[in-house]
Structures are given as C-alpha cells and as structure tokens.
C-alpha cells in the first residue's frame with residue numbers, strides 16, 4: 001500500500017484570474033457580470049462568475065455576449081497588469097516553498113514536502129493560510145489541490161474550485177478515483193475516453209486497475225504516464241527551474257485582409273517590439289529574425305535573417321527587419337503578420353565582437369532601457385517605433401474598444 005504522503009505536491013490555480021485581477025483594481029464592479037476582451041476586442045477571454053451564470057462562455061464573440069448581457073462591464077484585456085499580478089502571486093508562493101513550478105500565468109505546482117513539520121499544521125491548514133495571504137496581497141482567490149503527484153493534485157484542485165482546498169493522501173486515492181469519470185483525468189481527451197469506454201473503463205479507478213500492457217497498447221506512452229500517476233507514482237516530476245523558451249513569436253490578424261503595406265509593416269513591427277520586450281523579460285538575446293506573413297488564401301511566408309552575434313538591440317533588429325520587408329512579394333492581400341525570434345541565448349556572458357564600438361553599444365543599451373522603463377510606467381506602447389504609428393491609427397486601433405465598454 002502507498003504511504004500517505006511519499007510526496008506532497010500542490011497545484012495552486014487562481015480562480016477567474018483575469019476577471020478577478022480587474023475586480024481587484026475596480027472594486028466598484030464587484031458582484032456585476034464582468035467580461036475581459038481579447039487584444040482586438042472581438043471575443044470574450046475571461047469572465048466573472050456572475051457573467052458565467054448568465055451563460056457567457058470563454059471565446060464567445062463580443063456581439064453574442066452583448067446580446068446576452070447588454071448591461072455587463074466589458075473591459076479590454078491588460079496583459080502587462082496580469083503579468084505583474086502573476087509575478088506577485090508566484091512571489092507569495094515562493095515564500096512558502098523553495099520549489100515552485102510555474103505552469104501558466106495563474107497556475108503553479110508547489111512541493112509542500114516537509115511543510116507540515118515546519119509549521120506543525122496539516123496540509124489543508126497550510127493551504128488556507130496561503131490562500132488568505134494571496135487574498136490580502138492581491139485581492140484574488142486561489143484553489144488548492146494537494147496529492148502525491150501532479151495529475152492527482154490537478155484533479156483535486158479542479159473539483160474544489162473556486163476558493164477551495166482538497167487534499168488526497170496516498171491512502172485516499174482509490175476512493176477518490178472510484179467516483180471520478182475517466183474523462184476528467186487531464187490528458188484523457190474525448191477520443192481516449194471513448195476508446196476506454198469500449199473496454200468498459202468508466203472511472204479513474206477502473207483505469208488505474210487496467211493491466212500495464214493493455215494501457216500501452218491502447219494509449220501508448222502518454223497513457224502509461226497518466227496510468228502511473230493514477231496509481232500514485234510520479235511520472236511527471238516537478239521542475240522548479242524555469243525552462244527558457246526556444247523561440248519567441250508574436251503574430252495577429254487584420255480585421256480584414258489588406259494589401260496596404262504600411263499597415264502590414266506597422267503590424268509586423270508592433271509584434272517585433274512585443275517579441276523583443278519578452279526577450280528582455282527573459283534576459284535573453286536572439287540571433288535570428290523571421291518575418292512571418294500569411295496571405296488571403298492562408299499561404300504562409302517566412303523571411304529570415306541571421307545576425308553575426310545574438311542581440312536584443314532594437315536598432316539592429318529594425319535594420320534587419322526593413323531589409324526583410326523589401327523581399328515580400330507585391331500585389332498580395334495579407335491577413336496576418338508577425339515576428340519570430342530564434343537562436344536564443346542568455347543575455348549575460350555575451351562577448352562584444354572585436355569590431356563593434358563599445359561606446360555605441362552602451363548608448364543603445366541605455367536607450368532601450370529608458371524606453372522599457374517608460375513603457376512599464378506609462379503603458380506598453382508609450383514609446384514605440386515610428387513604423388507602428390500607421391498600424392495603430394488606421395488599421396486596427398479604430399476597431400479596438402476603449403475601456404470600460406458599457
């Protein structure tokens with residue numbers, strides 16, 4: 001039999017994260033249906049519980065939501081703010097455990113091993129203390145699932161949302177899984193569930209009791225990993241060190257396909273600036289730029305430039321970008337554009353090459369840092385490339401909605 005807590009892994013997931021972040025700074029909207037709109041304002045990205053109760057769903061078009069809920073509060077998503085709130089959330093979690101793995105903007109796994117001895121409290125009580133600390137620091141609620149591995153912790157968390165805590169020790173796994181529909185196991189999608197049902201497997205417990213070879217034959221390696229986790233083993237270890245990205249890309253579509261190259265350039269440069277911002281946030285340099293375009297017929301084009309040495313200097317990137325832009329075929333109607341940065345390396349430990357002017361490099365660094373600081377303080381596009389002005393004023397911004405939209 002499995003020991004009660006061979007490991008103690010928690011999944012902490014913020015409830016209605018984007019909507020609750022907005023309510024934290026707009027308390028006057030509490031209790032009202034509130035919707036957060038995506039970047040271009042065309043669909044619902046997140047909603048408050050009150051909006052959910054009215055039948056508003058994620059990814060619902062704005063016009064449909066407006067019909068269902070004409071008096072709701074509609075706010076445009078503010079991802080810089082949500083990212084800051086996410087960082088504060090993770091900082092609170094790290095005060096409780098040194099091993100925290102961020103898995104999305106509002107979700108993290110935490111190793112709670114040893115915390116009971118340290119605080120002389122059961123896991124549920126520790127989770128409640130962390131919940132109230134998050135509530136005080138950020139004004140939002142989080143749910144906790146605690147078990148012996150990641151998958152069981154995730155299922156437990158899902159069951160007790162919102163603002164709940166559920167702990168499933170080793171000894172409790174079988175009874176926990178006995179009533180769990182097999183399709184509720186993350187990773188068992190609709191197709192896998194249908195396949196398992198054919199073999200009479202309806203609950204998590206029946207799945208955990210399947211013979212190894214049958215799981216392997218039906219569901220392969222991924223299925224076997226989930227099967228092991230349902231049996232209380234660890235198939236997905238915790239990774240506390242953040243895995244650096246291999247590439248950074250930003251793209252989006254025009255409201256209507258266009259042949260206006262000023263707009264296309266504007267949108268692509270806007271995304272290049274966003275990608276470079278993310279590059280700096282990760283403290284990385286990149287050595288390759290790909291200008292990405294998609295035409296009206298959904299044909300994709302990529303134009304690449306490789307730098308002699310990796311950099312994050314916008315001045316170097318914009319020169320490379322302009323050269324790439326000259327290569328794009330004429331007489332095309334474009335539907336989306338963007339930029340991808342690849343060949344990423346850590347920003348520290350970079351050597352200046354023999355022929356570069358160190359004075360120029362320092363000046364450029366200072367300029368970039370000043371730009372970043374102003375944008376952090378006054379909003380992300382306060383200081384931006386002149387090439388994006390046309391894009392902002394004419395092609396998309398007129399369709400963007402101001403906040404709040406009543």
Ligand SMILES: [Mg+2]
Pocket residue numbers: 013014015016017106107
């Ligand atoms: Mg969440």
